[in-house]
Amino acid sequence: MTQQAIKKRKRGDFIRRSLGEKTFDVLNILLMLALVCFFLFPILNMLSISLSNEYAVLRGDVTFYPMGINLQAYEQIFSHSTLWQGIMNSILVAGVGCVLSIISLSVAAYPLAFGDFYGKKLYNVLILITMWFNGGIIPTFLTMSRLGLHNTHWALIFNTMITAYYVVIVRSYFESLPSSIVESARIDGANDFRILFQLIIPLSKPVLATVSLWVIVGHWNDYLNALLFIADRSKYTLQLVLKEMVLNAESSVYAISMSGGTDTVGAAALGQQVRNAVLVVSMIPMVILYPFVQRYFITGVTLGAVKG
Amino acid sequence: MVFAHLFFDYKLLRGFEGSKYVGFRWFERLFSNPNLLQYILNTLKLNLSALIFLFPLPMIFAILLNELRNLRFKKTVQTLSYLPHFVSTVVLVSMIMTIASPSLGLLGKWARAAGQTPINYLADPDYFVLVNVVSGAWQSIGWDAVIFMSALAGIDQGLYEAARIDGANRWKQTLHVTLPGLMTTFVLLLIMRVGQMLSVNFEKVYLLQNNLNLSASEMLPTFVYKTGMESRNYGYATAAGLFNSVISLVLVFAANHISRRVTDISLM
Numbered sequence: 113m114t115q116q117a118i119k120k121r122k123r124g125d126f127i128r129r130s131l132g133e134k135t136f137d138v139l140n141i142l143l144m145l146a147l148v149c150f151f152l153f154p155i156l157n158m159l160s161i162s163l164s165n166e167y168a169v170l171r172g173d174v175t176f177y178p179m180g181i182n183l184q185a186y187e188q189i190f191s192h193s194t195l196w197q198g199i200m201n202s203i204l205v206a207g208v209g210c211v212l213s214i215i216s217l218s219v220a221a222y223p224l225a226f227g228d229f230y231g232k233k234l235y236n237v238l239i240l241i242t243m244w245f246n247g248g249i250i251p252t253f254l255t256m257s258r259l260g261l262h263n264t265h266w267a268l269i270f271n272t273m274i275t276a277y278y279v280v281i282v283r284s285y286f287e288s289l290p291s292s293i294v295e296s297a298r299i300d301g302a303n304d305f306r307i308l309f310q311l312i313i314p315l316s317k318p319v320l321a322t323v324s325l326w327v328i329v330g331h332w333n334d335y336l337n338a339l340l341f342i343a344d345r346s347k348y349t350l351q352l353v354l355k356e357m358v359l360n361a362e363s364s365v366y367a368i369s370m371s372g373g374t375d376t377v378g379a380a381a382l383g384q385q386v387r388n389a390v391l392v393v394s395m396i397p398m399v400i401l402y403p404f405v406q407r408y409f410i411t412g413v414t415l416g417a418v419k420g
Numbered sequence: 421m422v423f424a425h426l427f428f429d430y431k432l433l434r435g436f437e438g439s440k441y442v443g444f445r446w447f448e449r450l451f452s453n454p455n456l457l458q459y460i461l462n463t464l465k466l467n468l469s470a471l472i473f474l475f476p477l478p479m480i481f482a483i484l485l486n487e488l489r490n491l492r493f494k495k496t497v498q499t500l501s502y503l504p505h506f507v508s509t510v511v512l513v514s515m516i517m518t519i520a521s522p523s524l525g526l527l528g529k530w531a532r533a534a535g536q537t538p539i540n541y542l543a544d545p546d547y548f549v550l551v552n553v554v555s556g557a558w559q560s561i562g563w564d565a566v567i568f569m570s571a572l573a574g575i576d577q578g579l580y581e582a583a584r585i586d587g588a589n590r591w592k593q594t595l596h597v598t599l600p601g602l603m604t605t606f607v608l609l610l611i612m613r614v615g616q617m618l619s620v621n622f623e624k625v626y627l628l629q630n631n632l633n634l635s636a637s638e639m640l641p642t643f644v645y646k647t648g649m650e651s652r653n654y655g656y657a658t659a660a661g662l663f664n665s666v667i668s669l670v671l672v673f674a675a676n677h678i679s680r681r682v683t684d685i686s687l688m
Contacts, residue, residue, distance in 0.1 A: 133590060140484055144497050147481070151500055151562065154515045155507075157526060161518065175526060244615045244672055248661030249622075249641070250648035333508035336623050340649065351510045358514045359627065384524065391511050398506045 162186070162388035169384050185385035189393060197346065198353030199394075201265065205349060206331035209269040213278075213327045214320055220279050222308050225286035226294050243276045253340050267341035268349070272330060278323050285319035286312060325401065332398065354394055358387045446659035455638075463639035463664075466625065467617045469549050470556050475613060477557060478564035479606060483598060485565065486572050487590070498569070501562025509623040516555055516628065517542065542628065545636035551628065552621070567609065568602060575601035607679050615672030618664055640664040 156176040161169055165180035173179060189195055223229065224236060247255070252271065253262075261267040289312065297307050313320065335351040342348060348356075450456060481501070488494040507515075520541040522528040528538035541547040579597045588596065622641045629637045641664060648657030 130589070136590070137487075137489065140487055141493070143484065144488065144493075147561075148497055148500050151504055151558065153526075154519060154558065155503070157519060158515055169524070173529075175529075243612075245665060245669060248658065248665055249645055250654055250657040250661055253649070254654060329506060333506070335508065335510050335627075351508055354508075354510045354514075355627070359510065359517070384518075387514065388518070391514060394511060395507065402503070402506065 158388045158391055162385055162392050164385070166385065182385070185389035186393075188386055189389055194345075194348075194353055195357065195390060195393070198348050198350040201347060202332055202350035205265050205268050206328045208265075209273065209331050210324045210327045212269060213273050213275075214324050216274050217278050217282050217323060218308060218313055218316075218320070220274055221282040221286055222304070222312065224279070224283045226291065226307075239276050239279050241276075249336075249340065256341060262341060263343045263347065264341075265347065265349075268331065268334065268337050271337055271341070272327075272334070278326065282316070282319055282323060285316055289315055325404070328401070329398065350394055354390060357390050446655045449656060450659050450663065458635075459638055459640050459643050460667075462636060463618060463641070465549060466552055466637075466639055467621060469553055470621065471613060471617060473553050474556050474560055474564075475610060478561050479568050479602060481561050482565040482568035482572060483594060483602075486569065486598075487594075498562070498565070502566065503562070504559045505563035507559065509627060512555060512559060513624060513627040516551065520551070542630065543632040545633045548628070548633050548636040552625065555624070564609075567605065571602055571605040572598065603683070607683055611672065611675045611679055614675040615668060617671065618668040640667075 153176055157174070160174050160176060160178045162185050163178035163181055163183070164174045165182040168174050168179035220239065223232070224239075246252070256262055256267045256271070261270065293311060293315075294307055297311055302311070333351065334349070335355065338349045338352050342352060485494060485498060485501075488497070504512075519525045520527055522531075522538035522540045527541070531538040539547065541551050575598065579601075580593055583593045583597050618641065621639075622645070625637055625639060626642050626645065629642065640660060644657050644661045644664065647653050647660060
């Protein structure tokens with residue numbers, strides 16, 4: 113629809129553009145290029161530091177391209193078990209969390225879309241109110257502790273399993289499906305579970321793909337919940353490991369011990385490189401997902417905006 | 421139920437049965453804390469500045485993006501613009517630290533090249549709001565623009581044609597067709613944003629905090645976290661957290677009410 117609308121507008125553009133409009137077009141393109149630089153430079157800077165040789169890093173010369181390729185930092189982190197442990201834990205949480213989220217979101221949204229029962233409005237309000245009001249950090253932590261979930265990955269999974277905003281998005285997609293298919297399936301004798309799992313869910317792949325990608329990204333980048341609920345080092349998720357390795361690195365033993373220790377100048381520089389290399393590695397899964405993600409994301413956000 | 425800790429000297433291992441009932445002691449302590457006013461002011465300063473600068477920018481960005489004639493260029497810019505949204509807070513904060521470092525970072529290098537002394541942005545309370553706003557802009561402009569882009573696509577093209585026939589140039593079209601067309605989306609998002617204002621920024625502010633900038637960076641949510649999780653004073657932290665939630669609930673109702681009065685658009 114966007115494409116069509118734009119084409120239509122271009123066709124109507126037969127009047128010759130005035131000087132002012134041409135100036136505007138040029139300035140607009142320049143502004144957009146500047147913004148692209150603004151968006152990309154921090155990422156390029158990080159990537160370049162991780163790949164540059166240590167003297168350039170120490171002199172602070174590295175800007176947006178690597179100076180003297182040096183892969184030492186990456187060799188160092190490949191043997192770093194804490195990082196890989198963190199990545200494995202994050203994959204586990206994101207994977208299990210995503211599957212459970214999709215099932216429970218669908219189950220929560222189904223009655224909102226197709227149900228006709230006493231108290232539906234209340235059910236709707238109870239879900240929506242969590243968008244603006246919740247217990248807060250400490251009561252959430254205490255509830256999880258009392259449930260015996262403290263220091264387990266389940267605390268991370270359950271805490272964000274059903275998000276009101278996602279329920280709204282899944283519900284609006286369900287509502288856009290023709291309700292006659294539900295009715296005919298019911299006449300054929302299918303119960304609600306069968307209708308949901310064998311009919312509605314397979315028909316809702318686009319929105320479920322969007323939401324599962326959101327959930328995965330959410331788990332992958334989550335720092336606060338992991339900080340609250342995870343205490344054991346062996347259970348640390350990626351963001352906790354990153355925080356330890358990167359933000360505490362000035363004083364921590366990581367940077368020094370990882371560079372071999374004897375050459376202090378090299379150690380300081382390699383510390384910088386290793387830190388940035390760790391960040392780059394942590395972003396790789398998101399970069400792989402990104403092309404798939406971005407196509408679906410727009411549909412998802414649009415749905416939420418139109419019907420939310 | 422979850423708020424019962426408010427009235428107890430709660431000990432995690434003993435539960436309510438083993439904890440002492442203390443009535444309103446935590447509220448008394450909260451409101452007699454001499455720093456409370458500063459925490460509230462910092463919370464409002466950090467969040468309001470982010471709201472004022474970061475809320476209109478995505479809309480302006482979306483309108484300008486929509487004016488680009490080359491579709492491939494437009495799509496590339498948009499795709500790159502929301503890449504930062506996928507960067508986690510921990511990674512974002514370490515990027516800020518790298519770039520803002522006076523000795524090794526880019527900003528320091530540029531300042532020296534311009535003949536000035538590099539500023540240590542993270543050690544100076546005066547710059548904390550600026551750091552928060554600029555990094556917020558980096559992360560959210562492109563992503564927030566997605567909603568406005570879809571709202572733009574929903575504006576009736578006939579309106580533009582009618583405006584053109586009446587002799588409106590592109591600026592007039594933007595002023596009289598595009599902006600009114602985006603109004604509803606703008607106001608609804610604004611109300612929702614006001615409601616979430618006090619709870620979204622925690623991770624970044626907490627990670628950017630250090631002893632030197634604490635006077636500008638300590639806000640209610642970080643105070644709640646420290647009291648509850650670092651000092652293990654659950655009752656006091658819950659009281660402070662509840663106070664924070666009540667402020668945001670008041671803000672969202674106020675925003676909704678004002679919007680209904682002024683523009684006739686409201687959430688509820």
